[in-house]
Amino acid sequence: MTPQKPNKKDFSTLIEKNQSIIHKITMVYTNGWTDREDLFQEICLQLWKSYPNFREDAKITTWMYRVALNTAISTIRRNSKAPSFEPLRDFDRIDDETQNDKEQLQTLYNAISKLNRIDKAIILLWLEEKSYDEIAAIMGTSKKNVSVKLVRIKRKLEELITNTEIQKP
Template identity: 70%
Template sequence: MKEQRSTKKEFSELIDKYQAIIHKVTRVYTNGPADRDDLFQEICLQLWRSYPGFREEAKFSTWMYRVALNTAISTIRKTKNDLHFEQLHDHDCVETEPSDEKEQVHLLYRAISRLNRIDKAIILLWLEEKSYDEIASILGISKTNVSVKLVRIKRKLEEMIFNQ
């Protein structure tokens, strides 16, 4: 019983420390607050279920990204037919030349949300300054594939943001 309490406490502390990772993943893979909350809970559940198998071969944050991204992607696959998208109105659009950093970040995340599931994961990890090796390890693809995809993703984002 003592070991389980210790594990729960340790897990809880790690979630508190790295919860920003989960928030970033949920922001990129969902459309609204309710969906973000649901995905956040699902990711935490999957992290808890997977935690006993965490072998510390990678950093906790790297392992957490892998579980969070896999959970987000598989959740989207499961609910693919249930997805609904809201109609964008003129007042929802952001100017192409944002006046401050917060607007620029909002514009970037809006463009990222339009990417496919894997491209979202790659750019999110790159923005987190993960190395190509770490990104490859988290996503289970080659380092070369990461490099090629990042060039294409950056080009695509640039087109989305500046050619509206």
């Protein structure tokens, strides 16, 4: 069966409705604003290209995460840049958070940025409250592997955050 040509309106609605998925991934996998915009566009392009082949045997968000994460990792590998963290100056969009909450969130994202590419993806999905089954499906691994990796990732994040706290003046 030949894939059908994607409907531009449906695709635009899909991206608009789920753009937070793409933004979170670009925030974790890029160095700055320009890189985020470039990666956002690349992810949208890859989603557009693979949209006709979406079989609906998984949730649309699971498919989007898989395409977006694969695109981010491939782009970084292709550009051979080591991902690093840029302070989140534009994170003021969240109105209900206190300054302390914002600082803790920034500390968390800073620690996440120091993880390897796969660990970043797994913890990002876990923070999005995806089930172990969904994370396994997106990452192409087993539920047990996700469980083991999450324990290790949480320990590593705790260690990174503790070391950051100790280094503060």
